[in-house]
Amino acid sequence: MITPTKGIPADRCLLAVGAQILMQLGEPRSVSQAWARLRAWRLENGHYSPVSFEWFVLALDMLYSLGAVDLRRDLLVARRSYAASGQR
Structure with a gap:
């Protein structure tokens, strides 16, 4: 689930979706703005595996x-x- 598995493609695992979300946060955004931008970005970049709001x-x-x-x-x-x- 966090990493790709036999049932979860690499572009849909939580680490990949999390990275895609971070790319949408160049500036502060509401949750709904981030969700809309993520969905648009995934379509523009050929990631057609479904990501539900719950997965987001x-x-x-x-x-x-x-x-x-x-x-x-x-x-x-x-x-x-x-x-x-x-500093870590």
Whole structure:
């Protein structure tokens, strides 16, 4: 589920969907804006495997658990981390 399996294609696993969500968060967006942008991006880039809203929310949960996104004033905000800076 988090990574690709025999039943879950690589473009639909939670890590891939999470990365695709992060690409839509160049600036803070509402959940519905991020969902709409993700769906449009997937169509434009030839990812035709279905991703339901529930799967989108699971990917957001995973990103939040990893500390990659925050919800501030009802907007999703991507956290920028710099592992090379040695502050981890």
